[in-house]
Amino acid sequence: MINKTKLSAVALFLGPSLLIIALFFFMPVIAAFAMSFTDFDIYALGNLDYLRFVAFKNYSTLLSDPLFWTAIKNTFYFVMVGGPLSVAASLAAAVLLNSKFIRFKGVFRLIYFLPVVTTHVAVAIVWRYIYHPRFGLLNYLLGFIGLGPVDWLGDPNWSMPAIILLVVWKNFGYNMVIFIAGLQNIPEELYEAASIEGASAWQQFKHITIPQLAPTTLFISVITMIGYFQLFAEPYVMTQGGPLNSTLSIVLYMYQEGFRWWNIGYSTALAFMLTIIILIGTSIQFKLQKERNG
Amino acid sequence: MAKVKKYLVLALVIFVAVITFLPFLWMVSASFMPTGASNTYPPKLFPEKFDFSHYQVLFSRLNLTRYLLNSIIISLGATFFSLFLNSMGGYAFAKFRFSKKESLFKFLLSSMIIPGQVTMLPVFLLLKNMGLINTYWAIIVPGMASIFGIFLIRQYAFSIPDSMIEAAKMDGATELQIYLKVILPLCKPILVTLGLFTFMGTWNDFLWPLIVMTDSNMYTLPVALANLSSEHVQDTEMLMAGSVITIVPVLIVFLALQKYYIKGIMMGSVKE
Incomplete structure (x- = not known):
């Protein structure tokens, strides 16, 4: 017979944190859902x-709102290109740092x-100057390999x-740190066996590292995607969503x-809408992963 | 062949390090350049002579002391309360026995997928009704407890042997005494980790302070900096000085406690 903890103790220990979470997370979620079916605006705010x-x-207006679709398009661009690039950069950095030569x-x-x-804000401000078309560090460096100059933040394509x-x-x-831990969990014997059979470094990476890291990669892809769908500070500080709304993200539009x-x-x-998109995105990633594992 | 590979890897590692570090180097250098000196071609990586005037102007004329103080008070306050509430909750989820415990915890975890932005407007209206807009509490109170914080403490508290808790009970300790005298001291490492996450997260946060601090006297550093950057676009050197001041405190805290931070990332990435 397991002794149950006294109810008063449970209330004392869980009460404060659950109260805060209920008051500032769960109830607001429900309230927001209810509000999304009203015309709550500045007049209703007063009375x-x-x-x-x-x-x-509201939902039908959204679907016919060109700015909404622009924000969706931009956010998907950011998530679909920035997400995989981010994960790839993290993996590359992790493999590099895990090398026995270092x-x-x-x-x-x-x-x-x-x-x-x-x-975020400080970094975005610094990069705004690094991207300066005339005096910026990036265009200067690109000049050495004969590229540019690019008007990074002024050209809607860039x-x-x-x-x-x-x-x-x-x-x-961030993800590099998680990848490094994942790499260190791969048994060394796998690589030894592969090199005895004459597998090249690239083959080893493709046939050992990638499959062994699959669970880590899934986790990283999901949290990266969820985070990237919430893009806000960078376009707010650097471009205000411009030029020509080319960096207007869903959250920035929501804020405005x-x-x-x-x-x-x-x-x-x-x-x-953002929540639904994130839920769909997450379930697609889990599904893809399942299919790959057969 | 192996030697070539070795130098290639080394060159790559250093190359990435330079790329990562260059923006920081430029930020610090530019902050010491005289007004206008950073807008030259080719860009300069080091100041020709050191000019501290931007820092002086920021602190004397532009009220930065106040923003720095706001950021410190809010971040420390949020950290203090969140450590208490989350550790109590996390400990209860790890060690207490009550019905529906597991399903309640699963429910909490699964709700983490809802993006926080959904709650912004209702929470803003709630705080407005409570009269807390433009007070430190507007940032501290909603952050006092988090599902992630409870999760982190719970994972760690599992490792505390039940026998220690039983022994304290035998000695007649109440639940509160056990928490204060046994659990908290044993949880010190994870408390440092969670405290670090909360402190840095609160310090760096932008969207929420932007919303609830409309009175310029209550701005946190990132909000003040964003505001400054739209009013003084041309003052590159001064904005760099402002960026340095915003970044340096978190960097110091991080450098002092980085081991705990990395551990926290690892724990957060371990799924059940």
């Missing part, structure tokens, strides 16, 4: 009598990790690649609608 139930109107691994790991812990480049630079260290124009009903509908 709730103006609040009306509009059923699916000494002072801790120092390099620390340097690679520094961008992860620095403030603005999103510029944000992707910055975000890959900022984040690769909700907190600049106080279209609260509309903005919460946007938030739920």
Whole structure:
């Protein structure tokens, strides 16, 4: 017979944290869902009598709102290109640092990790100048190999690649740390056996490293994707969503609608669209992984 | 052949390190250059002479002391409360026995997939009704407990042997005494990790402070910096100084405790 903990103790220990989570997470989620079916706006904010139930109107307006589709397109561009690039950069850095040729691994790991812990806003401001078309460091360096100059943040074709480049630079260290741990869990014998049979480094990477890392890669891909769908600070600071809305992300659009124009009903509908997209994206990734494992 | 490979790998590792470090180097250098000196072609990586005036202006004329103080108070406050609430919750989920415990925890974990942005407007309205907008509490209170924090503590608290808790009970300790005298001291490493995550997360956060701090006296450093950057686009050197001031405190904290941070990432990435 297992002794149950006294109910008063359970309430004392779990009560405070669950109360906070209920009050500031679960109830707001429900409230937001309810609001997304109303025309909650700046007038209703002043006087709730103006609040009306509009059923699916916010959602149907969204679907015919060109800016919504622009935000969707931009965010997907960012997630589909930036996500895989990020994961690939992390994996490459992890394999590199895991090499037996490298000494002072801790120092390099620390340097690679520094961008992860620095403030988004500060980094975005610094990169805004690195991307400067005339005086920026990047165009200067590209000049050596005969490229450019590119108007990174001023040209709608280059603005999103510029944000992707910055975000890959900022984040690769995080997933790299997880990949390094994954690499160290792969049994050394697998590689020894493969080299005896004459497998090249690339073959070993393809047939041992990649399959062995599959669970780690799935985890990393999912958290990276979820995080990247929430792109906000970088376009807010660097481009304000421009030029020509080329970097307007879903969350940035949501912020503008909700907190600049106080279209609260509309903005919460946007938030739920984002949630649905993230849920679909996550389940697709799990499904793909399952199929690959046969 | 092996030697060629060795130098190739080494060159690559150093190349990546340089790329990673270059923006930081440029930021710090530019912050010490006289106004306008960083906007030259070719770009300069080091200042010709050191000019501290941007830092002076930021602290004297542009109220940066106040923002720095705001950031420190909010980050420390959030860290303090979140350590208490999450450790109590996490410990209860690991060691208490009550019905529906596992299903409650699973429910919490699965809800983590909902992006936090969904809650922003309702939480803003709630805080507004509570009169907390433009107070430190607007950031501290919603962050006092988190599912991730509870999860982290729970994973760690599993490793505490039941016998220690039983022994304390035999000695007549109450649940609260056990938590304070046995559990908290044993959880020190994970508390450092969670504290570090909370502190750095709160310090670096931008979207939430941007929303709840509309009075410029209450800005945190990132909000103040973003604001400054739209008002003083041309003052590159001063903005770099502002960036340095924003980044340096978190970097110091991180460098001092990086071991705990890495451990936390590993624990967060271990699924059940």
